[in-house]
Amino acid sequence: MLNLLKNLSENNILVEVVDSELKIYAKDNDIDEMLLKEIKKNKNQLIKYLSDSNPLSRQMKIPLLPDSDRYVVSSSQRRLWVLSQFAESNVAYNVPGSYLFKGDLDEVALEDSILSMIERHEILRTVFKPDGEGEVYQYVLPLGEVVFGIRNKDMRKDPQEHVTKLVQEDYQRPFDLEKGPLLRAGLYRTKKNQWVLSFVMHHIVSDGWSIDILVRELMTYY
Secondary structure (H helix, E strand, O other): OHHHHHHHHHOOEEEEEEOOEEEEEEHHHOOOHHHHHHHHHOHHHHHHHHOOOOHHHHHOOOOOOOOOOOEEOOHHHHHHHHHHOOHHHHHHHEEEEEEEEEOOOOHHHHHHHHHHHHHHOHHHHEEEEEOOOOOEEEEEOOHHHOOOOOEEEEOOOOOHHHHHHHHHHHHHOOOOOOOOOOEEEEEEEEEOOEEEEEEEEEOOOOOHHHHHHHHHHHHHHO
């Protein structure tokens, strides 16, 4: 089982148990046919292994830290902080994504849904600041101190390349790690019933898998 899970990880495939069902997530839904057969063959064993009743799962639970005004950073976060102080490196750690909406769209509900995620996940309200001695710490902001808004534009009369340019601008704009938020979004209406949602996070608070999970959660909230 461990070899199978290692193989899945090496192929950027995530498996989890949701409501006693095995869920599989892969980039671009691209899974090797032989590996997919192996997953199906071991489906029941995977469910049992990943379920909460598994002793190993209990051992791997991460304990909660006590409340504090600041928290230490991980070694990888410290490295990203240092690299992000150089202008040419800052945008290199932007993690972008996009989503196409078709049909009726409630723009207010969409923004409220993103704010609900920011409220739920402390990491989306986290900023990084050095103390007087230059040591960097994480600070979790109250929701009321987070200045977030969707960049909203009606692009129905603009050519597609203008939309693409704005989305690329979203992706390439640097973040201010000390002020935050380290998540931003743009909503561009391209047709009567079609919108492009762009979103980007800094790698110090996210990764590729996190983006996919947050999009699913956003759709649930919405």
